[in-house]
Amino acid sequence: MVKRASISKGEAIFIRIVAIILSLIVCALVIVALTHENPIQVYGGIISGAVGTSRRMWVTIRETMVLLLISIGLTPAFKMQFWNIGAEGQILVGGVVSAALMIYCGNSMSSGLLLVLMFLASMLAGMIWGFIPAYFKAKNNTNETLFTLMLNYVAMQLTTFCIIFWENPAGSNSVGIINSSTRKGWFPSIAGNAYLLNVIIVMAFTIGMYIYLKYSKQGYEISVVGASQNTARYAGINVKKVIIRTMMISGAICGLAGSIIVGGASHTISTSTANGRGFTAIIVAWMAQFNPFVMILISAFLVFMQQGAIQIATQFGLNENASEIITGIVLFFLIGCEFFVKYKLEFRKKTEEVA
Amino acid sequence: MSENNAIELKHVTKRFGEVIANDRVNLTLRKGEILSILGENGSGKTTLMNMLSGIYFPDEGEIFVNGTEVTIRSPKDSFDLGIGMIHQHFKLIPILTAAENIVLGLPQKGRMDMKKIEGDVGALIKRYGFDLNPAEKIYDMSVSQKQTVEIIKVLYRGAEILILDEPTAVLTPQETEKLFDVLRNMRKDGKSIIIITHKLNEVLEISDRVSVLRKGKYIGTVPTSEATVASLTEMMVGAKVDLDIHRSAPVSPKKRLEVKDVTCRNKEGMIVLDHASFTANSGEILGIAGISGSGQKELLESIAGLQNMDCGEVLYYSDDESTHQLHKLSVNEIKQLGVHLSFVPEDRLGMGLVGSMDLTDNMMLRSYRNGKGAMADRKAPRDLAQKVVDELEVVTPSLSTPVRKLSGGNVQKVLVGREISADPTVLMVAYPVRGLDINSSYTIYNLMSDEKDHGVAVICVGEDLDVLLALCDRILVLQSGHVSGIVDARTSTKEQLGLMMTGTVGKEEAVNE
Numbered sequence: 001m002v003k004r005a006s007i008s009k010g011e012a013i014f015i016r017i018v019a020i021i022l023s024l025i026v027c028a029l030v031i032v033a034l035t036h037e038n039p040i041q042v043y044g045g046i047i048s049g050a051v052g053t054s055r056r057m058w059v060t061i062r063e064t065m066v067l068l069l070i071s072i073g074l075t076p077a078f079k080m081q082f083w084n085i086g087a088e089g090q091i092l093v094g095g096v097v098s099a100a101l102m103i104y105c106g107n108s109m110s111s112g113l114l115l116v117l118m119f120l121a122s123m124l125a126g127m128i129w130g131f132i133p134a135y136f137k138a139k140n141n142t143n144e145t146l147f148t149l150m151l152n153y154v155a156m157q158l159t160t161f162c163i164i165f166w167e168n169p170a171g172s173n174s175v176g177i178i179n180s181s182t183r184k185g186w187f188p189s190i191a192g193n194a195y196l197l198n199v200i201i202v203m204a205f206t207i208g209m210y211i212y213l214k215y216s217k218q219g220y221e222i223s224v225v226g227a228s229q230n231t232a233r234y235a236g237i238n239v240k241k242v243i244i245r246t247m248m249i250s251g252a253i254c255g256l257a258g259s260i261i262v263g264g265a266s267h268t269i270s271t272s273t274a275n276g277r278g279f280t281a282i283i284v285a286w287m288a289q290f291n292p293f294v295m296i297l298i299s300a301f302l303v304f305m306q307q308g309a310i311q312i313a314t315q316f317g318l319n320e321n322a323s324e325i326i327t328g329i330v331l332f333f334l335i336g337c338e339f340f341v342k343y344k345l346e347f348r349k350k351t352e353e354v355a
Numbered sequence: 356m357s358e359n360n361a362i363e364l365k366h367v368t369k370r371f372g373e374v375i376a377n378d379r380v381n382l383t384l385r386k387g388e389i390l391s392i393l394g395e396n397g398s399g400k401t402t403l404m405n406m407l408s409g410i411y412f413p414d415e416g417e418i419f420v421n422g423t424e425v426t427i428r429s430p431k432d433s434f435d436l437g438i439g440m441i442h443q444h445f446k447l448i449p450i451l452t453a454a455e456n457i458v459l460g461l462p463q464k465g466r467m468d469m470k471k472i473e474g475d476v477g478a479l480i481k482r483y484g485f486d487l488n489p490a491e492k493i494y495d496m497s498v499s500q501k502q503t504v505e506i507i508k509v510l511y512r513g514a515e516i517l518i519l520d521e522p523t524a525v526l527t528p529q530e531t532e533k534l535f536d537v538l539r540n541m542r543k544d545g546k547s548i549i550i551i552t553h554k555l556n557e558v559l560e561i562s563d564r565v566s567v568l569r570k571g572k573y574i575g576t577v578p579t580s581e582a583t584v585a586s587l588t589e590m591m592v593g594a595k596v597d598l599d600i601h602r603s604a605p606v607s608p609k610k611r612l613e614v615k616d617v618t619c620r621n622k623e624g625m626i627v628l629d630h631a632s633f634t635a636n637s638g639e640i641l642g643i644a645g646i647s648g649s650g651q652k653e654l655l656e657s658i659a660g661l662q663n664m665d666c667g668e669v670l671y672y673s674d675d676e677s678t679h680q681l682h683k684l685s686v687n688e689i690k691q692l693g694v695h696l697s698f699v700p701e702d703r704l705g706m707g708l709v710g711s712m713d714l715t716d717n718m719m720l721r722s723y724r725n726g727k728g729a730m731a732d733r734k735a736p737r738d739l740a741q742k743v744v745d746e747l748e749v750v751t752p753s754l755s756t757p758v759r760k761l762s763g764g765n766v767q768k769v770l771v772g773r774e775i776s777a778d779p780t781v782l783m784v785a786y787p788v789r790g791l792d793i794n795s796s797y798t799i800y801n802l803m804s805d806e807k808d809h810g811v812a813v814i815c816v817g818e819d820l821d822v823l824l825a826l827c828d829r830i831l832v833l834q835s836g837h838v839s840g841i842v843d844a845r846t847s848t849k850e851q852l853g854l855m856m857t858g859t860v861g862k863e864e865a866v867n868e
Contacts, residue, residue: 217731220716220723227709233661234698234706235720236686 012341019337020301023330027305030325035316042312049311050304060300060307062195062265065202066257067299070281072202072209073253075290076246077130078282079213080226082137084247086148087254087278089155090129092271094122094258096155096162099269102178102185102262103166114185118259126255127248129155134247138240152278159271166269177267187264198264205253210292222246254278280327287334298334305330360422361386361516361547362407362438367416369402376402379416380573382566384516389538389548391558391579394568395591395792396763400551403568404518408440409433420516439509440518445501447493453500454489457508479510483540486533498646499530506537517541518549523557527646528820528853535561553591555584556821567591592793600800600825603808608636610672611812612658612781617667617682619653628653629836630667635781640803640813642827642844644820644852649833651816652701655783658814659698660686673780690721697779699770701786701816707770710759714740714751717758718773743772747798764795771799775806782806785816800826820849834858 028039035042051057070087077084098118105114133147168176179185190196213219225232225242232239261273280302288294309323362384369377377399384390394400405411407418409430418425420436427433433440447456454473476489487503496504502522509517523531538548538561552558558565558579565582567574567590574590588596612635619628628650635641643651656662658669660681669681671694681689681696689696704710708717718736726732740754747768751761758766767787774782784803788796803826807813817823823830827844832855839855 215731215733216729217723218729220719220731223712223716224709224720227711228705230702230706231709231720233686234659234700235723236690238685238687 015337015340016334019333020330023333026333027326027329030329031312031316031322034318034322035312037316042316045312045315046305046308048308049315050308052311056307056311058193058195060303062198063307064296064300064303065195065198066261066265067277067281067284067303068295069202069205069257069260070254070277071284071288071295071299072205072292073126073250073257074281074285075209075250075292075295076213076219076222077250078285079290080222080243080246082134082243082247082250083145084130084133084148084250085145085279085282086129086133086151086251087257087281088274088276089148089152089278090126090251090254091258091261091274091278092152092155092159093125093129094255095262095269095273096159096258097121097125097255098185098259098262099166099175099178100162106179106182106184109184111184111188115187115263118185118263119256122255122259123252124255126251126253126258128251129255130247130249130251131244134244137247138243156271159269159273163270174270175268178262178269180267185263186267187260195264198260201256201260205256206292206296209253213290213292218242218245283331283335287338302327302330359386360384360419362549363419363422364403364407365417365419367403367406367413367418369399369406369411369413375571377406377413378571378573380568380571382573383576384547384549385564386547387542387545388563389542389550389561391562391565392549392551392568393553393555393558393565393587393591395553396790397570397792398568398591399571400568401520404440404520404549404551407433407438407518434512434514437513437515438518439512439514439516441502441505441509441520441522443520443524445505447501447504449494450492452490452492453487453496453504453507456493456504457489457511461512476507476511479507483510483537483544485537498525499527499534502526502534510541515545516547516549518551520551521553522550523552523554524818525647527856528849529857530853531557554819555587558582558587559584569593588793596793596797598797600797600822601804602826602828603804605636605639605828606808606810608639610634611637612814613668613670613672614654614658615668615670617654617657617669618665619650619657619662620665621653626665627836628657631833631836631838633831633838633841635812635814637780637812638807638810639829640807640815640827642823642830643814643816643833644823644830645833645856646835647818649856650836651785651833654833655698655700655785655814655816657682658781658783659696660684660689671781687724695777695779695781697774697777697782699767699774699782699784699787701789703766703770704759707774708758708766711757713755713757714744714749714769715754717769718743721773721777739773739776740769743769743776747772747802763790764792767791767799768795771802775802779806779811781812781814783814783816786818787815788822789818820852824849824852832856 028042031042032039049056050060070091074084074087098121101114101118101121129151133144133151136142136147137144163175166175167173187197213222221237221242224235224237225239229239258273262269266273284295284298284302287298305326306323309326313319313322360383364380364382366379366381367377368375368379380403392400402411406413407427409427409432412428418427425436454469454476457476458472473489480487485503485507487500493501493504522534526534541548550561559582562579564576564578565587566576567587569591588598615632616630617628618626618630621627631650631654643654645651653662657664658681664682667682671679671681673679679692679694700706709720715733715737718740719731723731737754743749744751749765749768751765758769771787787799791799803813803815815827824844824847829841830844830847830852831841832839832852834856839858842851
């Protein structure tokens with residue numbers, strides 16, 4: 001095993017494509033072992049499940065957008081080497097705040113104003129959830145991994161607490177569809193597509209984040225702080241300020257994702273509103289090497305496989321965990337292939353002259 | 356194979372990926388001689404020795420020890436052959452005594468008799484003329500004493516062949532003398548010694564023969580008696596090199612920077628800089644000498660606004676007669692005052708540059724705030740990067756190559772180029788030529804001299820006293836955080852500086868202005 005001195009772009013892409021193909025083959029083998037069906041048929045099922053009908057395709061797009069937005073939100077933090085694994089919590093508080101607005105202001109406000117308020121409030125909530133660990137990191141150098149992780153549980157409990165208040169119908173232990181008759185706070189259809197607004201918002205953030213990181217002064221500061229805090233201090237960058245500012249941005253975008261889930265997709269709130277996407281997004285961000293446009297492809301691929309797996313699960317009588325198995329296999333290959341991008345295998349020949 | 360050769364290497368090759376660290380190197384160490392291995396940084400000296408000590412395994416070639424061909428697969432194999440290597444970085448346990456460190460890891464039967472071990476160690480110390488107390492703890496020892504422990508460690512284990520990797524890099528001139536006496540005693544005793552170094556004077560002083568490596572290739576071996584500084588340099592570099600540093604008399608020096616009673620602590624709360632005071636003048640190079648870790652880093656960082664000070668002042672006298680108190684300001688505030696402090700820190704890729712960024716992005720590290728708006732301007736930095744590449748002959752595939760992929764010399768040129776381009780009034784450099792080849796070193800020296808001629812106050816922390824004496828106008832000597840004196844570089848000697856570095860000379864005697 002030898003570390004590669006350098007690798008051409010084409011070679012790196014080739015390795016990744018091979019990894020994807022291998023992951024699909026292994027997925028097929030697993031599915032065949034479980035269902036004894038023809039793998040081609042199974043893949044047909046996946047494709048049909050993900051994009052088979054216009055509605056399925058829009059669900060896939062909707063889920064892709066949510067995952068993408070969370071990845072975009074995590075990107076500045078990870079680029080700064082701040083291990084924000086608290087996206088789950090940031091999404092939840094954003095979602096809770098949105099749900100609260102929908103429930104309490106649904107009848108007293110115009111739809112447009114309510115939506116804008118939901119966006120702002122969820123971003124603010126996520127921002128606070130991002131600010132707390134960043135502040136203590138900057139002030140006392142606390143471990144941000146543990147801190148953000150624990151805040152996830154705080155957000156989870158907060159959500160549980162709110163659900164008790166908002167229970168509908170009483171005794172169901174869930175909130176149910178909020179404003180199902182008035183549709184207040186629901187994202188409006190644009191040109192007949194219920195989820196087009198989600199796409200527009202997320203794409204705007206994707207492009208914005210690309211420009212912010214690549215061309216802005218603050219983006220440059222984030223890269224320097226991420227590379228070396230010593231260098232950042234040397235360059236006169238206020239490291240604490242950058243850490244807090246960046247985490248507030250990161251938290252705000254994740255909070256907005258919560259609002260998009262609640263207002264633009266599920267129209268309800270539960271402890272599984274984030275549903276692990278805060279963690280999956282970490283993988284998306286890292287695999288894309290923080291390039292927002294590559295993230296589109298990766299999140300689309302992951303969601304495609306997930307949605308397809310849900311379909312084959314019902315079709316072939318597997319339970320919902322099948323989708324997680326497939327995601328797991330795909331991620332295993334995608335992450336594993338990075339090893340071969342960095343290293344190449346070289347077998348040590350037994351030297352004959354060794355006496 | 357001749358029985359008279361302790362070690363013989365034949366056509367030894369070692370590759371790291373595409374880099375050939377050693378290319379068919381031949382080398383002979385005779386019994387009872389001191390052989391110097393000379394070469395610039397990156398010429399493959401250490402790699403070659405690591406193959407003898409079992410750390411690397413050669414790709415090709417043969418190794419003979421005492422006339423028989425051997426295979427060295429591990430450090431243990433190497434030791435069984437009687438080869439002992441003393442590395443640049445010591446591997447000692449601070450809370451144990453010298454004797455305990457020496458026997459550490461040796462198989463012992465029954466009860467460990469420390470008295471007897473200390474006696475044996477004491478005998479070795481006496482035999483070769485070391486200066487060490489076997490019962491002393493490592494943490495109480497100076498760098499040179501720690502090195503002594505490392506040497507005795509290999510002798511105690513019965514090494515007949517000793518390899519020393521840059522042993523004098525951390526020593527003062529007096530300590531170096533002492534080490535050389537010890538090495539001569541060992542040679543008298545029949546030990547064979549290889550010493551890796553790039554200090555030419557030392558090569559001429561200590562060794563019997565000199566082997567030269569250049570870019571991984573074996574160039575040749577000459578008896579020291581037939582070698583001169585000039586001839587050895589030519590072998591090392593492959594061309595004649597002008598080794599003179601141009602030094603002009605300071606033109607109308609004016610007080611530029613005044614440091615008063617600066618005291619700093621390190622992370623553990625130990626005082627590392629103790630009431631340091633001095634002035635730096637425009638149009639002058641002030642050298643700072645001292646054993647490494649005597650407070651040099653803290654001193655420069657205090658001036659640059661990067662260090663928390665316990666007490667003290669840093670005053671800046673600008674051309675318009677106003678005085679600024681820099682010690683109260685952050686890096687950014689100093690810059691906003693219009694004070695152009697340029698700083699080339701010791702840790703180039705960990706502080707001065709961002710290794711993963713390209714040349715353009717590194718150029719804007721200190722200037723990215725310039726210009727209005729939220730977007731960073733990349734055109735000016737790109738032009739600057741191109742200018743630095745052209746003027747300092749930086750070898751790089753392109754401006755968008757990450758700087759960590761460049762060689763040490765080119766990295767330093769990028770850093771120095773950027774700092775000089777900021778039009779400094781004070782230029783601080785720490786170990787500016789560490790890791791650089793001879794040609795690049797002289798480029799850097801001349802750049803510093805040019806800045807001085809332009810009226811810049813240059814402060815240069817260095818380790819090679821010969822260079823400091825040739826380059827600087829005045830030299831400040833630090834001794835464990837104290838300023839032990841400031842001397843005129845034109846009239847002082849290396850020995851004088853060495854004594855001040857170890858604090859064996861009182862302040863009054865040393866000040867020689």
